[in-house]
Amino acid sequence: MTQAIPASARAVIIGGGVIGCSVAYHLTRLGWTDVVLLERKRLTSGTTWHAAGLIAQLRSSATATRLAKYSADLYARLEAETGVATGLRQCGSVSVALTAARQEELLRNASMARAFGVEVAELSPAEVAEKYPALNLDGVQGGVWLPLDGQGDPANIALALARGARQRGAQIIEGIRVTGIDVASRTARAVTWQAETGEAGRIDADHVINCAGMWAHEVGRMAGVNVPLHACEHFYIVTEAIPGLTRLPVLRVPDECAYYKEDAGKILLGAFEPRAKPWGMDGIPETFEFDQLPEDFDHFEPILAKAIERVPMLAEAGIHTFFNGPESFTPDDAYHLGPSPEVPNLWVAAGFNSIGIQSAGGAGMALAQWMDDAEMPFDLMDVDIARNQTFQRNRRYLRERATESLGLLYADHWPFRQKETARGIRRSPFHDQLADLGAVFGELAGWERANWFAADDQPRAYDDTWGKPNWFANAAREHAHIREGCGFYDMSSFGKIKIDGRQAEAFLNRLCGGNLSVETGRIVYTQMLNSRGGVEADVTVTRLSEHSFLMVTPAATPVRDMAWLRRHMEPDEAIFLTDVTAGEAVLAVMGPGSRAALRAISPADFSNDAFPFGTARDIDIGMGIARAHRVSYVGELGWEVYVPSDMAAHVLDTLIWADTGARPVGLHTMDSCRIERAFRHMGHDITPADHVLEAGLGFAVKTDAPGDFIGREAVLRRREEGLRRRLFQFRLHDPDAMLYHNEPILRDGHIVGHICSGAYGHSLGAAIGLGYVPCAGESVGDCLASTYQIEVAGRRIGADVSFRPMYDPTGARLRM
Incomplete structure (x- = not known):
């Protein structure tokens, strides 16, 4: 080993793929000169080197699109700055639809592109042929043209970023494997390392950034940090040179799971097949470097057969390369970015779901800015690492979900599409009773949630569509129960955080925009804000006693909200935070008839005088006990009834058997009611x-x-x-x-x-x-x-x- 390893650094980056190099580049652009990047083997040797290098500017949100556009702009100017050619070629892209449903999706995407400021044009089949003459138009309904999309050289993009970082003072050291991360008091203090020569040491660090790609899950475990991702086999072929082949745009045919890239007179054909092959369940070999996985032509053959029909010139082209390499995929196909909830100065940028090249420039910029400002620079909630649930570190869960995640990249992106794999993990105490009533479940944050209720003779399944779904009439009936009578729905999945301690009131008044100096039993609707006045959390807080409060938050955000609370605790504050989500089931009883329904099963006084809006009371209910909160997310009279989990089934049985006219409704109805009332x-x-x-x-x-x-x-x-x-x-x-x-x-x-x-x-x-x-x-x-x-x-x-x-x-x- 010839390069000296420093004993300390302001930031230590683990991983020398394109994202690690991007984070180093952008930190140094912000003036962070004391930056060290450690790569276990050689730069780009994990996934970056074999990426297809497609650069698409339109993503599923305004922020993701902003980051992808930034990447393209950055790669266009990197060569002039660093002298390393990135191979960026904005040749445009064509996406085609073979079904009416896919055509609807593409047209919606084109509308979205216009909203996000991305240049786009809808194409007729004839116009598709003009853009991509080699395409067989059989079955083509139409397409979309994005003229500023393109492709680049993945390895050179990473090396250009690395050179730019070095030019501003970063140290990038290859052949150094991180063996551990020292954590004390929820703070990463140092990383330990071992060189290929056997030499070992330690670097004290103010910040540690996990950019370890498909190793990021294991690196996270070194520090007790959850980074849910799993490697899958990803296939493509490269043809021999095709005589007379001229430059072509990138082509995507998602209905056939295929993408095509012309490069140097050859065609690269890649696939996102419906069911992927997870890889590395027993760990990734220590020697892995620029490696390929065994060929599996039988797995790829159905894609190739359709591709030869779609692009007939492939039938005459020889195959130069059959490539199978691993890439990491996350449970929801969004990458991981930001400070980890468990260790706030351990940052994550990993899990790029085969879009790492087009994302890395923007993601590196966003993370560097986040680190520099100590606050999220703009809306990054879709990719915030804190969105993940604790259970998602489970290896079996990750393996099963990964089989689906890869294929969902090119599947129809239906508005209510439900995941099929790794289901049934988190169930409310009401789950079986609601199933008996006809519930059709969806999944959010691992929770099985009753979204709508089927009739006795109706299939309990989503019939996916862009129009009015098969459950539209069901939702209309359930909506009427809430608006005209009484409906009940399960809110047990919503997060519940206890905040206890003598300083709890002062702590919450520092964190929340509302006034928490209220009497016991009062409910305060409030937000936790950042320094710019942006909304970090939207919650209700109930004062349970002098030194105890309950914060209720959406089902997807308790990990994130708990992390925000912990991050802003002073070292000497006697505050105790506890996630009590699983301890209480919650039954929302809503509608003009809710007062009568609750009176039928509880002796409590539910009148306006005794139980005004915005208050909580302990009540007897059936033969059990509960705490009723008079609040509403549907715009009607109603109560949320918090029941100890062991009594939940009894309380729901009691409500059903009382025959009060209360009817089960799903969470789709909650959403339709809240948006009519313009609740955020x-x-x-x-x-x-x-x-x-x-x-x-x-x-x-x-x-x-x-x-x-x-x-x-x-x-x-x-x-x-x-x-x-x-x-x-x-x-x-x-x-x-x-x-x-x-x-x-x-x-x-x-x-x-x-x-x-x-x-x-x-x-x-x-x-x-x-x-x-x-x-x-x-x-x-x-x-x-x-x-x-x-x-x-x-x-x-x-x-x-x-x-x-x-x-x-x-x-x-x-x-x-």
Whole structure:
């Protein structure tokens, strides 16, 4: 070993693939000169070297698209900066549809591209042929053209980033394997290492960044950090040179699981087959470096057979290379980025699901900025490592889910598509009873959740579609139960965090925008904000006693919210945080008939005087006990009943047997009711990038409350400066069109934003969406005076717009 290993560094990066090199490059651009990157073998030797190198700018969210566009722009200028050619060629891409459903998806994607500022054009079959003359048009319904997409040289992109980092002072050292991460008091203190020569040592570090690719799961375990991903075999072939082959755009035929890239007169054909082959279940060999996996032509042959029909010139081309190499995939096909919940100064950038080259530039920039600012720089919730649940580190779970994750990249991305693998892990105490009532379950964060209820003669399955689904009528009936009678649904999956201690009140007043100095039994709806006034969490907090509070948060966010709370605890604060989600089941009983239904099974006084809105009370129920919270996420009179898990089945039996008229409803109905009332959805309508005032939640922020809460100055500043945008509610004029999210909002014919969340409003008779509209220097009235349309799959549909909720704008029904 000729290069000296430093004894300490501000940042130690583990892994020398494209993302590790990108993080090093971007940290040094921000002035971090004391950066060390350790690579176990040679730069790019894990996955980067054999990547296909496709660079697509349109992704599934505005932020992901922003990062992909940044990557392309960065790679275009790297050669001039570093002298290393990245091979970037913006040759464009064509995606084609072979079914009507896929065509709908592509058209929706084209609309989304326009909302995100990506150049796009829809193509007829004839226009597809003009862009890609080698294509057999049999069955082609149409396509989409993205002229700024392209391809690059994966290894050279990584090496250019590495050189740029070195030029600014980073040390990049090959042949060094990290053997451990020292952690004390939830802080990474150092990494231990061993060289190929046998020499070993230690580097003290302020920050450790896990960029270890398909080794990231094992590296995370060194520090007790959960990085859920699993390697899968990924196949492609490269043909011999094809005479007369000219430059072609990238071609994607997702209905045949295939992508095509022309390079130097050859065709690379790759596949994302429906059922993948997990690899490395027993660990990745220590010697693995620039290695290939054994060929499996039988597995790839069905893809190749269809490809020869689709691109006939392949029939005459010899195969130069049959390649099988491992790539890592995550349970939800989104990569992992950010500070780990368990060890906040151990950062993660891994699990790129075969889109690492197009993502690495932007992801490295975002992570470096996050580290420099100590806060998420913009909305990265979709890829935040803290979205993952603790159980997802289970190896069997990862192996089973990985068989599906790879194939989902090119599967139809139905709006309510449910995962099929690794199911049934987390079940509410009500699960079996709801199944007996006809529940059709979906999965979120591992929870099996009753989404809708089937009739006795109806299949209990989703019939996927972009239009009105097979359960549309069921949801309409369930919606009516909530609006006109009484419906009950299972909220047990929602996160529940106990905050205890003598300083709990002061702690929460520092973390929350609301005033938590309330009497026992009061419920406070509030947000936890970042220093910019963005929404980090949207919660209710109930004061259970003088020194005990319960925070209730969405099912997907308790790990993230717990991490945020821990991150902001002072070392000497006597605060105790406990995730009690599994300890209590929660049955929401909602609707105008909810008071009568609860009176039939409980002697408690549910009148307005005895039990006002926003309060919680201990009650007897059946022969058990519970705590009832009078709150509502559906815009109707109702209570959330928190029951010890051991009594949950009894309480639900009691409600059913009492024959009060209460009917089971699913969580799709909860969503349709909440959007009619314009209640915000965390992660869609409100994110860390959305200012709490612009989200219309200023009523929940108490700037005169005790404690100088995080984000207070940003709230006061925005109130003084004026809002730059506002969240509005939209209702489509066409009652048959459906909204989901990311559909463009047009104001007076110009795209000004996109729908953040959408659902069908059965009481309002059309699809409803929430979305932000720029309003700098304008009043609400100015915004409402305009004409609005929403673009759905290329079709512009007129829409009503409202600043107040279209359903029960005064909230009177909550307080009936």
